[in-house]
Amino acid sequence: MAAVDIREYDPSRDRAGTEAVDRECDVGPTGGMSLHADLLGDPVARIRHSPDYLMLVAETLGPGGRIIVGIIRGTVKSVATGKSCPGAHAVASVGYILGLRVAPSHRRMGLALRLVQRLEQWFERMGAEYAYMATDKSNEASLRLFTVRCGYSKFRTPSLLVHPVHAHRLRVPRRAAVFRLGARDAERLYNARFAHVEFFPADIGAVLGNQLSIGTFLAVIDDGSDGRREWRGAERFLACPPASWALASLWDCGGVFRLELRGASRLRRAAAAATRALDRAARWMRVPSVPDFFRPFSGWFAYGLAGDGPDASIAAEALFATFVNMARGRAAAVAVEVAACDPLRRRIPHWRRLSCTEDLWCMKRLGGIEESDGWDWSRSPPGFSIFVDPREV
Structure with a gap:
């Protein structure tokens, strides 16, 4: 040899x-x-x-x-x-x-x-x-x-949760209002909320400003007391945050690589194509169609998921549904990776067959x-949150 x-x-x-x-x-x-x-x-x-x-x-x-x-x-x-x-x-x-x-x-x-x-x-x-x-x-x-x-x-x-992109739109909880944030406000919020979260990168500004970063979004839940809030900047938000909210950013993995599922039978390909055709013809039926994963496709990755409040998981659901809807015609799937004990994961829409409930x-x-x-990070117990750097997906 x-x-x-x-x-x-x-x-x-x-x-x-x-x-x-x-x-x-x-x-x-x-x-x-x-x-x-x-x-x-x-x-x-x-x-x-x-x-x-x-x-x-x-x-x-x-x-x-x-x-x-x-x-x-x-x-x-x-x-x-x-x-x-x-x-x-x-x-x-x-x-x-x-x-x-x-x-x-x-x-x-x-x-x-x-x-x-x-x-x-x-x-x-x-x-x-x-x-x-x-x-x-x-x-x-x-x-x-x-x-x-x-x-x-x-x-x-952590759990990798994946949802395919359909011809129809996912329902966004009606109580949620979703805002797109500027890069400076996003960096300010992340530095304030993630300062001690595991794997939060010191160069978060470079991540948010990268050409593959699509944007940062905030979902606020109307609790019935003061109605839906308008975005008035990071300083006001941090001084008086809403009762329930969630924050996340989007990354275009298609700018780096394409994925392709190989080895599918003709019958499986035909069945998937039939679901897509029906979904396009009758979007009102909301058919859970299977994208064409059997040819090279791109995906989006949601990162920096954070939230607070009794309805934060609803806000996280609103964000992820919004991301899937945004991806129509631009990506075949949207994924997010969250800590095993993160309460926000409860309502994030995903397909079990596409997801990995226990990444390692x-x-x-x-x-x-x-x-x-004498402290050793590699032997420390897990926290509720984890920051997954999209550059490493």
């Missing part, structure tokens, strides 16, 4: 090889089908919006010369740890691992482990205190690699660094 070298990705000569590995490694098996992601010809598309990023490739000698047989991507950023005690380390530098792929011909040779270790070394050089990754809890190979061989611990189990995040401390007070 030829030796395998690991080096940094070179866009001038590695694009075709990395695309080939990505194509061989479809993810998300569902009833005999697999989900394929196309990065639109840019292998670093999923990480180049982050402040610091790196892509590594594993290369070996093949019959026709040097070939790429493995890839891994990673980013480093500063985030809130969820610890708000006076004098505590409320912010940490973390490395995020995503896009680990090994060609089927070179699996079970320790290559994935080598890729992870090389990326962790870069994390440490960049000053990262922790490394984390996300995977499906049913991905046994990935879990064995990270928890058994790489020393990661199971950390959080794993984390470990890097370099044997010890906090002065």
